[in-house]
Amino acid sequence: VLAVGGGSVIDSAKAIALGVPHEGDVWELYLSKKQPQSDPLPVATVLTIPAAGSESSPNTVITNEETRRKLGYGSPKLRPVFSIINPELFFTLPHRQMANGISDMMSHIFERYFTKTLHTDLSDSLCEATLRTIMKNARILNGNLNDYNAWAEIAFSGNIAHNNLLGVGREQDWGCHAMEHELSALYHVDHGAGLAVVTPAWMKYVSPKHQEIFVQFAVNVMGVEGSFREPSAIIREGISRLERFYRELGLPTTMEELNILPGDFPLMAEQAVSVRGPVGGLEKLDVRDIQAIYRLGCSNLQHA
Structure with missing residues (x-):
């Protein structure tokens, strides 16, 4: 085929x-x-x-x-x-699809990077380098969709992001993908756009219990500086910079932008756990957790 x-x-x-x-x-x-x-x-x-x-x-x-x-x-x-x-085949892609692709491949790395597995120095560094490469070249494409070299870097990164090289020896997560699949199944939103909303909300929800890996991400990928005595501040800034990057590419960062109704959160949460039970590896998420994460994706419900 x-x-x-x-x-x-x-x-x-x-x-x-x-x-x-x-x-x-x-x-x-x-x-x-x-x-x-x-x-x-x-x-x-x-x-x-x-x-x-x-x-x-x-x-x-x-x-x-x-x-x-x-x-x-x-x-x-x-x-x-x-x-x-062949990077030349990507020159005619709409800007929206470029941005969606960036979000998806970054999520494939996040699903492997955020783990409880220790002694993963090499794959940590490979994940971080690939994420930085994607963000650097996405910004180039944001201004010029005909840049061959930037597309080549993006295409190679997207390939590496999901052939599982970056996941070797790590317990993987895949909670964000499970939660987003329910958004795109029910509302037919673009997968990458849905991930741009779900991922930061998930980070805000699970990071308080797993500060070390989120501090590492904020410093090594998002370039956050600050006192390690204030890990929560470093994490918040890292997530904020990720959201700003998504918005820079024109991606949504709230459920409202996807026209998703909060009244559907219970159904989507139930569907997310219906086949394999609680989702996620870094933190097991049940129906209640998933609904809370969906709410964190709503600008007017984040503190509800």
Whole structure:
């Protein structure tokens, strides 16, 4: 199966590759997470949007339009057999898709970087360097969407962000992705835009219990300076700088900008835990936690 496109096209191709030899509805695999009895067809890709990293990952996420569920699935046999990445193909992308892609690939790193696993010096540094590279070149593209070198750096970073090199030896999180999937499933918002809202809200909610890794992020990635005797201040500034970066790219940072109604928070929270239970690795999040994080994404409900 040859996928020519971005993450949605590639993930759909992987679903097709799973479904062709599978006896039954392929959606059953996304619900059960069971390995298929027959090997999927080989998948190859021509990348047109650097974002999801699906061109080198064994994972796929698809939406069931009838049930309005968005779920993921992973198998080593779904990793593409080859992928063509040509930065010139990205020159015609709308600015919005560039920004969404940046948000998505950064989130793929966050999901691996924020961990309770210790003695991860090398992968910590690799995560931090990749995040800084993405932010630097995203700012270049923000002013010139035809910069070949910036697109090359972004495409390589998006690939590294999700081929799991940066996650080796680390307990990973994936709470933000689980929470955002419910936003984009119910409201059809862009995945990257949803992550730009959910991620800072998640950081605000979980960082008080995990100050060391968030101080490290604020200092090593966001360039925050200050007294280590005041870790909370350093963390707040780090999160604030991330939000300002998202806004610099034109991404939303509040639920209101996504037109998401607080009345749907209970449903989305229930859906997020319905398949595998509490989400997240750094901090296990139940329905109550997820609703609180959604509220932190609302400018008028942050203290409710």
